[in-house]
Amino acid sequence: MRRCACRFVHAICCVCLCGTAVFSPVLRARADTTKEASQKVSAKDANAAEAVYMDGAKRFKAGDFAEAEKLFARAAQLNPQHNEYVLGLTTARQRRAAQLVQQAALERQRGHDQQANSLLSQARVLSPDDPLVQQHFASAPAETPGLLHEVLAGEIVLQPLAARQTFHLRSDTRSILQQVAQKYGLRVSYDAGVTSKPIRLDLEDVTYDQAMPIVLMMTKLMAIPLDEKTILVAEDTPGNRERLERQMEEMVSLPGLTTEQLNDIGNIVRNIFDVKQATVQPHAGTLVLRASAEKLNAINRTLEDLIDGGSEVLLRLRLYSVSKNKSQDTGLTPPQSLTAFSPAGAASSLISANQTLADQIVASGALGTNPSQIAIALALIASGVSSNLLTGSFLKVGGGLSTVILSTANSPTLNLTLSSSDSRSLDDVQLRLSDRETGTFRSGSRFPIVTSTYSSGISTAAGSSTAAALLSQFLGSSASSVVVPQIQYEDLGLTLKATPHMQRSGDVSVHLELKIEALSGQAQNDIPILANQLVTSDLTLRAGETAMIMGLLTRSQSKAISGIPGLSDLPGFQSITDNTGNKMEDEMVLLLTPVVVRRGHINLAGPYIPFQIHATN
Numbered sequence: 254m255r256r257c258a259c260r261f262v263h264a265i266c267c268v269c270l271c272g273t274a275v276f277s278p279v280l281r282a283r284a285d286t287t288k289e290a291s292q293k294v295s296a297k298d299a300n301a302a303e304a305v306y307m308d309g310a311k312r313f314k315a316g317d318f319a320e321a322e323k324l325f326a327r328a329a330q331l332n333p334q335h336n337e338y339v340l341g342l343t344t345a346r347q348r349r350a351a352q353l354v355q356q357a358a359l360e361r362q363r364g365h366d367q368q369a370n371s372l373l374s375q376a377r378v379l380s381p382d383d384p385l386v387q388q389h390f391a392s393a394p395a396e397t398p399g400l401l402h403e404v405l406a407g408e409i410v411l412q413p414l415a416a417r418q419t420f421h422l423r424s425d426t427r428s429i430l431q432q433v434a435q436k437y438g439l440r441v442s443y444d445a446g447v448t449s450k451p452i453r454l455d456l457e458d459v460t461y462d463q464a465m466p467i468v469l470m471m472t473k474l475m476a477i478p479l480d481e482k483t484i485l486v487a488e489d490t491p492g493n494r495e496r497l498e499r500q501m502e503e504m505v506s507l508p509g510l511t512t513e514q515l516n517d518i519g520n521i522v523r524n525i526f527d528v529k530q531a532t533v534q535p536h537a538g539t540l541v542l543r544a545s546a547e548k549l550n551a552i553n554r555t556l557e558d559l560i561d562g563g564s565e566v567l568l569r570l571r572l573y574s575v576s577k578n579k580s581q582d583t584g585l586t587p588p589q590s591l592t593a594f595s596p597a598g599a600a601s602s603l604i605s606a607n608q609t610l611a612d613q614i615v616a617s618g619a620l621g622t623n624p625s626q627i628a629i630a631l632a633l634i635a636s637g638v639s640s641n642l643l644t645g646s647f648l649k650v651g652g653g654l655s656t657v658i659l660s661t662a663n664s665p666t667l668n669l670t671l672s673s674s675d676s677r678s679l680d681d682v683q684l685r686l687s688d689r690e691t692g693t694f695r696s697g698s699r700f701p702i703v704t705s706t707y708s709s710g711i712s713t714a715a716g717s718s719t720a721a722a723l724l725s726q727f728l729g730s731s732a733s734s735v736v737v738p739q740i741q742y743e744d745l746g747l748t749l750k751a752t753p754h755m756q757r758s759g760d761v762s763v764h765l766e767l768k769i770e771a772l773s774g775q776a777q778n779d780i781p782i783l784a785n786q787l788v789t790s791d792l793t794l795r796a797g798e799t800a801m802i803m804g805l806l807t808r809s810q811s812k813a814i815s816g817i818p819g820l821s822d823l824p825g826f827q828s829i830t831d832n833t834g835n836k837m838e839d840e841m842v843l844l845l846t847p848v849v850v851r852r853g854h855i856n857l858a859g860p861y862i863p864f865q866i867h868a869t870n
Contacts, residue, residue: 294332302332309341318349350380408501408546409478413437413461420456420464425449426472430486433468437461442479444487444497498545505540505556515540518556526552526864551864558860564688564755565851568763572680572747575840582670584831587817588661600630607638668831680747685850688755697746700772702780707737743783745770753847761847762793765802788843796849803843811835 294302309324325342332338357372418436422429426449433454434441439461452471456464469476475489477497487493507515512535519533519540530543542549604611604626614632615624624632684692750766770785788803816830 294334298331302328302335302338305331306335306338306341309345313341313345313348318345318352321345322349346379350376353379408499409480411439411461411478411484412481413439415460417458417460418456418464419458420454422454423451425451426474429454430468430472430474433464434484437464438482440483442483442485444485444493446488446493447474447486500543501546501549502541502543503549503553505542505553506538507540507556507560508538510538510560518559521555522552525555528552547864551862554860554862558854563851564849564853566686566688566753566755566761567848567850568684568686568692568751568753569846569848570680570682570684570749570751570767571844571846572678572682572767573840573842573844574678574680576676577674577838578836579671579673580833580835581672582668582831582833584668584816586666586668586815586831588665590661592661596627600626603630603633603638607633610636610638666831682747682749684749684751686751686753688853689752691750691752694749695744695746697744697748697770699742700745700781701740701742703738704741704780705739707739743770745772745783755849755852756793759849759852760793760795761849762791763845763847765790765792765845767803767843786841792845794845794847796847799844799846801842802845803841805839805841807837807839809835809837 305324306328309321309328312318312324313321322342322345325338325345329335329338329342353372353376357369357376360366360372361369414437416437418433420433420436422432424432427443427447428449429452431441450472454468454471456467459467465476468474469486469489473489474486475494475497476484476486477499479485485497487497507518510518515533515535515538519531522528522531522540522542526544526548528542528544528548532541534541542552544552611629611633614620614629614636620628620632680696682694682696684694686692746769748768748770752764754762754764756762765788767788768785769787770783773782773784775782786805790802792800792802794800811834813833814830815833
């Protein structure tokens, strides 16, 4: 059984890149018969080697040549006397090498030369004498050395000696510049326009950064670094600076700033540092600069202090409003007027006003043969005839011919009415603002108010019927004129504007504007009248301290008595007459609490940045 399982390793199939299979005889391993004869393998190792070999054969059949190679090597190590184990190891290595060659060819077709060369190197390690591996390894293109990464070169930085020197020189310009540069280990190259003139230099215990600017200022020259140890000296003119100075480009990111703030920073860079090429990009929040390295360094330090030095304050505003309204109406309302009349005169007037109906009643005989005027008047009233004298209450006074009727337009009324209302409101507003930034908060609605109207004056009197029809269709049923109103919207409710300012002491100064606007319920010329309350205040508070900005208390009380003059003034009769009272009380309290969320720098001045502005002529 063992012999049948391992006989497949007597031949090897090497897959070429063209897709054809080429069979080659297996290279048999040579064993030292003398050494084998002297070695003795235990039965345990032999059985273990056989089991490992069978596992390797299964992995080989599955196409896992790397794992099969490891198992065959283990079997050969346990039982080196068995030649078939060595033969299986050699075959697995050749198959693995062929597989790596095929993978390398695929990677090269994809343009992955580094991966392909790595795979060929692995195949060469496994089978260095294999002709197929040697052929493909020799045909691999040589790697061309390339840049690992590109880095933009920065400014040239001089590296003078750090020693301090003392100078007492009296000579021409070139000689003194040459001697000063040599003391600090630098070389000097001169521009064609440099002229020499006699100067005297006396400096003690100075560094290069102290000595060279003094010499250049005395001679009106400028020095441009050519490399770490060489400087180019030329006349200090705007033309030479534009021609010789190296310009650096930098993009400064300024996130979180408004367009106005970005424009202000751009103006600072142009005016203070004399930068001609500075572009503000508000949509991206960036500032693109092109200037010398000295200017860029100074600009960066200045912007760092400007941007990182801001403070933020949280303003908490609480508005308490309480409104109470109480009204009552108690007592008896007497008649306000009395009308006295004679019954006979009133009956005569009623009969005269309804003579036809009165004649019909008398002719019918329902009232007898000779009815009185009062009887006829009562019959008219019963038939539905009304009289203003009988609409209210009336009272009969006297009798006979002296009878008088007292009539009132209204009847006495007993009033027992009480109305009370109590409303409370709380507005808690929180605004987080930067230092010196104005914030606005609105709560309420927008009410349209017609401020004026405009009439187009379109008329169809002189036009045709077709024009009138078109105007009626598009402008409405009446096309004689079109009125166009002009509307202005008013903000009703609460409007708050606040501007905080952080002080060095830690206190917060706040400029506050509060406006409360509502409809008063009255109108003039069909335009509503608005009632508003406006508070403007400037105050300074400690962080976390609460202060009452405004306290408003409005009280109103009214009382009215309705009764009979003279009688209502007597004690004891005031409670009987009608008493109307109205009491209203409004309270409003405004509290403000500033909280410092982020505190910027508290220095009186920013960092000292030495910077030299060169002359323009």
